[in-house]
Amino acid sequence: MASSRLERVEESATMKAANVANKMRQEGIDIISFTLGEPDFDTPKHICDAAADAMYRGETHYAPGAGVPALRSAIAEKLCTENKLDASASDIIVTPGAKQAIFEIMMSVLDDNDEAVLFDPAWVSYDPAIKFAGANTTWVPTDPENGFKPIDLEEYINERTKLIVVNSPGNPTGAVYDKKTLQNIADIAIDNDILVLSDEIYEKIIYDQKHQSIGSFEGMQDRTITVNGFSKAYAMTGWRLGYVHARSDIIKGMLKIQSHSVSSATSFVQYGGIAALEGPQEPVTEMVDRFKARRDLLVDGLNALDIKCQKPGGAFYAFADVSAYGDGNVVTEKLLKDAHVAVTPGSAFGESGKDFIRISYATSLERIQEGLERIKAALA
Incomplete structure (x- = not known):
């Protein structure tokens, strides 16, 4: 059945x-x-305290579908300052975890028989989310001797390619893509009118390198969907709090899915997110x-x-x-x-x-x- x-x-x-x-x-x-x-x-205690304070002052009711305005503003400020994105609160949707965000993105931008590119190996939930959307996965090989960077990406692009998924730092390899690698991906996306999903959930867990957001590259602002969250950087896995920055039509589509499924991220949890971004690092x-x-x-x-x-x-x-x-x-x-x-x-x-x-x-x-x-x- x-x-x-x-x-x-x-x-x-x-x-x-x-x-x-x-x-x-x-x-x-x-x-x-x-x-x-x-x-x-x-x-961290200051995050827990902020969520508890919010709960006890009555922030226990339905939250706005796209997220608490103060959190969306804090996220936009973070993205502008740290990631060099041209972000505003209206371009943000807060989700119950980054995994939910990725699922909503796939359902929003992929049609039946579209193709989405994953770099092999890739996190286990990307491929199922693509399949749930009715699309197909194109696996692009990577070079384990060279930081698991994609090999000959352009050869795997065709007229059905709709999305390229970038995860840096990545799961399962821990690979961090340098500017040259990201620029190559950006050039291919621009030349072929392809969207890029940039999963940056591990951006702050990085060693001896500097994280770069592909959405900050020239020509990538409107075609990059940036996913992030609080689970990894702030040890908040059980809180289920993520977010997405994208152009307005993509955010609108995601909000439609969210409003008919999970409604919103938990209300008082979002105040913990504000404390995470604005508090001590x-x-x-x-x-x-x-x-x-x-x-x-x-x-x-x-x-x-x-x-x-x-x-x-x-x-x-x-x-x-x-x-x-x-x-x-x-x-x-x-x-x-x-x-x-x-x-x-x-x-x-x-x-x-x-x-x-x-x-x-x-x-x-x-x-x-x-x-x-x-x-x-x-x-x-």
């Missing part, structure tokens, strides 16, 4: 891996889980510093085990080549069974990931070190 569109979509591989690990934990097994993309830090800096130390420990440890892994430029994932020990699916199963270490097989993110595993280092240095020791013993 299921809808035919559901047959086109697989369940989330990252959620599946996390659920298996949680089930084993409930059975009393000590699992070291490197699966979910969630900071292990608490939301030191907690973000401290969190990124700790992620960097974890990254270095993990990547150096993996390479010492003959698991080839480049240091990611951002996010909190290592995308490791385990081909010396088998393909990613085989190694994932072995690590869970023999080492009680949970990772995500790279094949979940695209065909090119078959020899890889994704390891989230959103856990303590102690657990990372223990995980490395368990992996070494299992693969010896």
Whole structure:
């Protein structure tokens, strides 16, 4: 009795891996889980206080569909100042998480048999969202030896190409695209009249580089849909708060979907978002510093085990080549069974990931070190 569109979509591989690990934990097994993309830090206190204050003063009713005006204004200010976008509050829609934003975008801009470009490997939920919209995914290969940058993108563009998805810093690879790479994507989008969805949810979790928003490039203002949120940078995953900046017709379409589905983001949560943007940013800096130390420990440890892994430029994932020990699916199963270490097989993110595993280092240095020791013993 299921809808035919559901047959086109697989369940989330990252959620599946996390659920298996949680089930084993409930059975009393000590699992070291490197699966979910969630900071292990608490939301900063000033953000929690702002949301609680809003709740207790009565901000518990329906919010405007596009978001609380004060939050939309704060987001616009942030985008103008930090991302160099020509943003105004009217060009912003606040959503219950960036994932919901991406779903609404796909449903708003894609028609049946349109094509959307993903760079392989790509986050697990882009492809299902494209398929739910009735469109098709065009997978463009990337070069793991060169920062997972797309290879020969222009060769995959045709008259049905409607959208290119850019995720930098990226999941699962942690890749950060430099200006030259982004400019090439922008030039192709302009020359072929294609929209770009720029998912910038990891923009603040970046190491020794500077984030660049493709929407700030010449000619890209009206064809870029910028997605961001609060989950990663402010450790607010459970708050479900994201946002989109785009031209007015796209925002209008998204608002139509939002008003008939989730209505709006939670009212008092949005006041926490205002505090996140306008309050002290030191907690973000401290969190990124700790992620960097974890990254270095993990990547150096993996390479010492003959698991080839480049240091990611951002996010909190290592995308490791385990081909010396088998393909990613085989190694994932072995690590869970023999080492009680949970990772995500790279094949979940695209065909090119078959020899890889994704390891989230959103856990303590102690657990990372223990995980490395368990992996070494299992693969010896």
